[in-house]
Amino acid sequence: MITIDNLTKIFETENGPVTAADHISMEVPEGEICVLLGPSGCGKTTTLKMVNRIVPPTSGRVLINGEDTTGLNTVDLRRQIGYVIQQIGLFPNMTIEENISVVPRLLGWDKARYKARATELLDMVALDPSIFLKRYPRELSGGQQQRVGVIRALAADPPVMLMDEPFGAIDPINREIIQDEFLKMQKELRKTIMFVSHDIDEAVKMANRIAIFRTGKLVQYDTPDNLLAHPIDDFVESFVGDDRALKRLRLVRVGQVIEQSAPSVRMGDSLEHAFRLMEQHGYTQAIVLVNEQQQPIGYVSRAVAQTTQGFCGEHYFGLKATAHIEDDLRKVASLMFNHDTTWLPCTDSTGRFVGQVTQRGVTHYLGATYHAQSDTAALKHVAAQAE
Numbered sequence: 001m002i003t004i005d006n007l008t009k010i011f012e013t014e015n016g017p018v019t020a021a022d023h024i025s026m027e028v029p030e031g032e033i034c035v036l037l038g039p040s041g042c043g044k045t046t047t048l049k050m051v052n053r054i055v056p057p058t059s060g061r062v063l064i065n066g067e068d069t070t071g072l073n074t075v076d077l078r079r080q081i082g083y084v085i086q087q088i089g090l091f092p093n094m095t096i097e098e099n100i101s102v103v104p105r106l107l108g109w110d111k112a113r114y115k116a117r118a119t120e121l122l123d124m125v126a127l128d129p130s131i132f133l134k135r136y137p138r139e140l141s142g143g144q145q146q147r148v149g150v151i152r153a154l155a156a157d158p159p160v161m162l163m164d165e166p167f168g169a170i171d172p173i174n175r176e177i178i179q180d181e182f183l184k185m186q187k188e189l190r191k192t193i194m195f196v197s198h199d200i201d202e203a204v205k206m207a208n209r210i211a212i213f214r215t216g217k218l219v220q221y222d223t224p225d226n227l228l229a230h231p232i233d234d235f236v237e238s239f240v241g242d243d244r245a246l247k248r249l250r251l252v253r254v255g256q257v258i259e260q261s262a263p264s265v266r267m268g269d270s271l272e273h274a275f276r277l278m279e280q281h282g283y284t285q286a287i288v289l290v291n292e293q294q295q296p297i298g299y300v301s302r303a304v305a306q307t308t309q310g311f312c313g314e315h316y317f318g319l320k321a322t323a324h325i326e327d328d329l330r331k332v333a334s335l336m337f338n339h340d341t342t343w344l345p346c347t348d349s350t351g352r353f354v355g356q357v358t359q360r361g362v363t364h365y366l367g368a369t370y371h372a373q374s375d376t377a378a379l380k381h382v383a384a385q386a387e
């Protein structure tokens with residue numbers, strides 16, 4: 001856990017004192033990623049660098065897992081905090097193995113242990129150790145170097161990581177790949193991470209919590225979904241963008257909006273039965289057809305079921321697409337647009353039909369959570385006024 005308590009930094013300049021960070025207080029729970037966002041000069045990078053004392057604070061304190069770091073030796077403090085920067089900072093005269101092993105060697109690890117650690121970490125980011133261990137940074141692409149920069153910060157297994165725009169210099173395709181790999185690692189390693197970014201989309205994807213800064217002050221500290229659904233003021237609303245409702249689609253999984261009671265039919269069911277089910281459930285378009293393993297294989301349209309005699313297996317259409325229960329709603333929206341449909345059958349990890357997701361259901365979910373958060377905020381405001 002990282003606790004920042006009234007952290008302040010005042011720089012002395014020729015034109016007088018400038019407050020870069022003004023009484024910042026926040027807490028990053030253990031195992032979570034906090035992304036610091038805001039315009040240039042807002043104080044986010046200064047705040048990050050005060051955690052490992054690259055920038056010494058003017059006042060306030062930092063606690064890591066409850067321990068006040070004020071009295072710790074600076075070198076010892078930095079050795080227990082992984083640090084990743086946008087410029088990567090690999091040592092050009094060292095091999096990749098030597099770069100990864102720098103801190104473990106300083107900490108006195110034996111050779112077999114730090115070599116094994118370098119191999120393990122390269123595997124983790126899909127860089128074949130037999131190929132990359134003995135290479136030099138100049139022999140790697142920018143994206144590969146960035147991966148090595150990230151795992152080097154993980155080499156000594158620090159409880160805390162600080163990341164200063166670590167993916168900012170990478171092209172969009174490689175950035176997505178590295179972000180995905182990093183999130184896979186984080187799911188397993190559960191580090192406590194503070195992460196400076198200038199990209200709201202990156203923050204929404206990566207963060208458990210987002211801190212929005214403005215002119216040295218912490219304006220809003222919240223979960224991505226709460227931040228997008230209920231920005232605290234006009235500045236935050238403008239910063240997260242007019243498309244904040246669309247950004248929220250990344251945060252919601254199909255399983256949260258699925259209609260689990262959705263009926264289905266089989267090959268031997270009559271069209272009359274299919275039409276009756278659609279009538280009962282208010283389906284105006286179609287019903288899913290499943291096989292004996294309960295896997296969706298097609299659909300029967302309402303128009304056919306209403307006007308035709310026979311069996312579902314004789315009069316069905318192939319599916320345009322399906323959604324997985326773990327897909328996010330951004331993917332679902334894309335599938336719906338690409339295939340000109342307003343609903344999709346949903347499957348679980350075994351491919352079995354478990355319900356369906358509809359455009360109306362997505363809209364209702366987003367609207368309901370927004371109003372619930374607004375109501376909660378209003379109640380908190382009333383309670384505060386009463387006190």
